Amino acid sequence: xxxxxxxxxxxxxxxxxxxxxxxxxxxxxxxxxxxxxxxxxxxxxxxxxxxxxxxxxxxxxxxxxxxxxxxxxxxxxxxxxxxxxxxxxxxxxxxxxxxxxxxxxxxxxxxxxxxxxxxxxxxxxxxxxxxxxxxxxxxxxxxxxxxxxxxxxxxxxxxxxxxxxxxxxxxxxxxxxxxxxxxxxxxxxxxxxxxxxxxxxxxxxxxxxxxxxxxxxxxxxxxxxxxxxxxxxxxxxxxxxxxxxxxxxxxxxxxxxxxxxxxxxxxxxxxxxxxxxxxxxxxxxxxxxxxxxxxxxxxxxxxxxxxxxxxxxxxxxxxxxxxxxxxxxxxxxxxxxxxxxxxxxxxxxxxxxxxxxxxxxxxxxxxxxxxxxxxxxxxxxxxxxxxxxxxxxxxxxxxxxxxxxxxxxxxxxxxxxxxxxxxxxxxxxxxxxx
Numbered sequence: 425x426x427x428x429x430x431x432x433x434x435x436x437x438x439x440x441x442x443x444x445x446x447x448x449x450x451x452x453x454x455x456x457x458x459x460x461x462x463x464x465x466x467x468x469x470x471x472x473x474x475x476x477x478x479x480x481x482x483x484x485x486x487x488x489x490x491x492x493x494x495x496x497x498x499x500x501x502x503x504x505x506x507x508x509x510x511x512x513x514x515x516x517x518x519x520x521x522x523x524x525x526x527x528x529x530x531x532x533x534x535x536x537x538x539x540x541x542x543x544x545x546x547x548x549x550x551x552x553x554x555x556x557x558x559x560x561x562x563x564x565x566x567x568x569x570x571x572x573x574x575x576x577x578x579x580x581x582x583x584x585x586x587x588x589x590x591x592x593x594x595x596x597x598x599x600x601x602x603x604x605x606x607x608x609x610x611x612x613x614x615x616x617x618x619x620x621x622x623x624x625x626x627x628x629x630x631x632x633x634x635x636x637x638x639x640x641x642x643x644x645x646x647x648x649x650x651x652x653x654x655x656x657x658x659x660x661x662x663x664x665x666x667x668x669x670x671x672x673x674x675x676x677x678x679x680x681x682x683x684x685x686x687x688x689x690x691x692x693x694x695x696x697x698x699x700x701x702x703x704x705x706x707x708x709x710x711x712x713x714x715x716x717x718x719x720x721x722x723x724x725x726x727x728x729x730x731x732x733x734x735x736x737x738x739x740x741x742x743x744x745x746x747x748x749x750x751x752x753x754x755x756x757x758x759x760x761x762x763x764x765x766x767x768x769x770x771x772x773x774x775x776x777x778x779x780x781x782x783x784x785x786x787x788x789x790x791x792x793x794x795x796x797x798x799x800x801x802x803x804x805x806x807x808x809x810x811x812x813x814x815x816x817x818x819x820x821x822x823x824x825x826x827x828x829x830x831x832x833x834x835x836x837x838x839x840x841x842x843x844x845x846x847x848x849x850x851x852x853x854x855x856x857x858x
Contacts, residue, residue, distance in 0.1 A: 472524045482497045513555050528568075587635060640668060794833045
């Protein structure tokens, strides 16, 4: 409602808030609701930080004096051709910096005019709006901020209950109601424990944790051909919180969380019967819904007799890598993205390579990329497009109508620019473009 009320009085909007606070979903929900009133509302979305200023606004060839429109100027011209009953929002989804946003001051003020380097002055269409969707405005000037209608989405505005409720609507009444009761008993206490006493390796919001929990539950539920009973669902919940809430914790923090579960949440969470020296993290769920020790799933390593393997590609099965491979498979089978974090030398690369070697080459191909400090969004896009072929229209895909998994090594390596941004693969992740 706040976004809608702001849009009534401003042609330039800024939806501000941290990642995962529901900004994009709120815009999509508003546009869908307005479309149901009889007037078509849609968006053009772009990331201004993934391209250069000339690619965004246009380029004038000094030798021939030819003008080439940029992405933003092309979208801007396109809004002028809309019919009166069509309304368009141009959403600039990305970090704000003083290079590109200052060029839009004339658009945001009462002139509503886009001025280009070739001298063109394009007035804003009456049925168009300009919307910014950053997570902070540290690099924006007061002149820009004062021209826009601001709506702030707090990190607490989207609680886990909202996302869990939406996930539950995709399940049967038995599974949804059972999990609702289980989550109500302990999930809030687990999040409070995490936020007050533990130190995650990454700063995540409530929506990130509940998304991870639901993704793991989706993978576990697919193991059972029939609906599990409440006892099995309780075990699935325990396993899911172990590898969602504890996923980004160091070993000492995981032990603290385990002690909290065993002592403060005793009776609320189903845990395996532990022997001396064992941890809840040593157990998984079997196909019949019972607890099973990871040690029973470790296969002995057989050294190949027909060739000499490369030392760096040898992966000797142990509890840690068998567990990680299971979690990778659990999420990847749902066609969802995976991020492995950890210190150097913890076999992240070897495990992912080992996982991709299991692909059927007739169905799915795999490619590996290495990021460096010199990697740019254009380089990454060109590399990915080099693996693709045109299927029809503007649709591209891997050759042979196959699927493709891309492994990016050293994703943290691209240099952080002067504005504190590191935008390389955001759009590929957000909009399932690969």
